Amino acid sequence: MSDLMFEPPVSARARQIKERAASWLEQRERDEWCERDQLALDAWLSESSAHTVAYLRLEATWGRAARLAVLRTPVPEAGDGAPRRKIRSLLTTFAAGLLIVAGAAIAGGLYLLRPVEKVYATALGGHQTVRLFDGSNIELNTETTLRAIVDARHRMVWLDRGEAFFQIAHDTKHPFIVIMGDRRVTVLGTKFLVRRDASHLEVAVMEGRVRFDPTDGGPSSESALLASGDTVVAPANAMLVSRKSSQELAEELGWRRGVLVFDSTTLAEVAIEFNRYNREQLVIAGPTAQRIKIDGTFRANDVAAFARVAQAVLGLHVENRGDQVVVSR
Amino acid sequence: MAENPSHDHESDGSHLGAAVAPAANAWFVREVLPLEAVLRQYLQHNWRDHSDIEDLLQDVYVRVYEAARRQIPDMVKPFVFTTARNMLINRMRNHPVVPIEAVTDLDALSIAMDAPGPDRNTIAREELRRLQAAIDRLPPRCRDVVVMRRIEGLSRGEIAARMGITPDTVSAHLTDGICALSDMLYGEPAADPRRPA
Numbered sequence: 001m002s003d004l005m006f007e008p009p010v011s012a013r014a015r016q017i018k019e020r021a022a023s024w025l026e027q028r029e030r031d032e033w034c035e036r037d038q039l040a041l042d043a044w045l046s047e048s049s050a051h052t053v054a055y056l057r058l059e060a061t062w063g064r065a066a067r068l069a070v071l072r073t074p075v076p077e078a079g080d081g082a083p084r085r086k087i088r089s090l091l092t093t094f095a096a097g098l099l100i101v102a103g104a105a106i107a108g109g110l111y112l113l114r115p116v117e118k119v120y121a122t123a124l125g126g127h128q129t130v131r132l133f134d135g136s137n138i139e140l141n142t143e144t145t146l147r148a149i150v151d152a153r154h155r156m157v158w159l160d161r162g163e164a165f166f167q168i169a170h171d172t173k174h175p176f177i178v179i180m181g182d183r184r185v186t187v188l189g190t191k192f193l194v195r196r197d198a199s200h201l202e203v204a205v206m207e208g209r210v211r212f213d214p215t216d217g218g219p220s221s222e223s224a225l226l227a228s229g230d231t232v233v234a235p236a237n238a239m240l241v242s243r244k245s246s247q248e249l250a251e252e253l254g255w256r257r258g259v260l261v262f263d264s265t266t267l268a269e270v271a272i273e274f275n276r277y278n279r280e281q282l283v284i285a286g287p288t289a290q291r292i293k294i295d296g297t298f299r300a301n302d303v304a305a306f307a308r309v310a311q312a313v314l315g316l317h318v319e320n321r322g323d324q325v326v327v328s329r
Numbered sequence: 330m331a332e333n334p335s336h337d338h339e340s341d342g343s344h345l346g347a348a349v350a351p352a353a354n355a356w357f358v359r360e361v362l363p364l365e366a367v368l369r370q371y372l373q374h375n376w377r378d379h380s381d382i383e384d385l386l387q388d389v390y391v392r393v394y395e396a397a398r399r400q401i402p403d404m405v406k407p408f409v410f411t412t413a414r415n416m417l418i419n420r421m422r423n424h425p426v427v428p429i430e431a432v433t434d435l436d437a438l439s440i441a442m443d444a445p446g447p448d449r450n451t452i453a454r455e456e457l458r459r460l461q462a463a464i465d466r467l468p469p470r471c472r473d474v475v476v477m478r479r480i481e482g483l484s485r486g487e488i489a490a491r492m493g494i495t496p497d498t499v500s501a502h503l504t505d506g507i508c509a510l511s512d513m514l515y516g517e518p519a520a521d522p523r524r525p526a
Binding site: 013014015017018019022023025026027029030031048049050052053054056057058060061062064065118119 | 354357358362383384386387390391394395398460464475478479480482484485500503504505507508510511514515
């Protein structure tokens, strides 16, 4: 690689170790990486501090490169070479945005030393199903970012924002842990939903049991064992456990089918739901209109269909203003 | 199946094994690595044979890291540069001809050592921006492989198929990329990445 202009002066011993460390780093991210490989890596690392520092140094940068993936919009399977160019232009576009995540990303420092962390993210209106190493499935709803370390020894997921439905493969020896800021959910095998936005957190259990508690240093005292049908809503410093019918739970999961299900839902809340999925924002103007309640099922990405219903059925005034659909009395 | 608690390091959070002190690792990455560019300058300034720099740097890192595993030093910069200085003096003593002019210059960088660094968040933001720039500066094939693997999350096999190369060549590009990114990020002065070396 003598064509690299930035190549520092080379001395053989350090260079050799560096290349070996890079090779380990590359191999440990392959799918076929197994316990025996890990033992071999551990052995190599403990052979000498020179190995450890070389590995730490490369891992610090390489681990950080994964942070660039956080803002990646999932690209549909294209088959041709197109996605590559798209990714590169996205990188440039989001360069400024990257700076924002950087603070949080690197404040820890420790995360760099964890096993390989994979980042999954969906854009506005996105929906993606991820199958993990242990056979568990995670379905990501719109504008969701989560990081996962799932391998033979670890089952950890961080929900950084958004909403996801978890179907966890049963494994009593390795609890599956989902961390949402300063709260976490611990499970052995079950189905549950987690939703996180700026101010509140919701966990709904569809099947099995999960434990919901604060992480170390999080708000103390509140911890709950949740069974099927239980829903916990937790704003910053409180926690409310309630029981939902299977019908209500099914409605909460409407997004998995691409639909929004409303049941005595105010238009104010309807707008919030639609706006989670679409660039075109629904605005309900005026308190009278906001308090109107509706039942019904709509396609999450079809604001126009809702607008037609608002006009024809509810007798409301609908006006298109650029990226906004304004509904008023 | 018998329980075997001695092999259970599932909860230690690090894959570097239980034998390695996680605090020293985190400290090394957070506090020491960002000093690499200045440390390199210091070594180059005080050591004639520049082909030794990589080895010298590694030796400083090893000494600093091993010391940190016993106890994390309070003051990072003074500790790192004092370690480097002592190591250079030792080497010069063992050198057949001691390069006198270098010895007098050994403390020249104490100024850099005392200068307050940018706050942690600025470093973090700056580093991510530089990382982005570094990826853009990789040789084209290497860069494409790195982007597909690390950012797009494609597997080795998928990349090989897409680029018409073997999986081993993909791995070779990746290891080159991993080394080059760290060298650019840590090895170059942060001020102006386009400055000639």
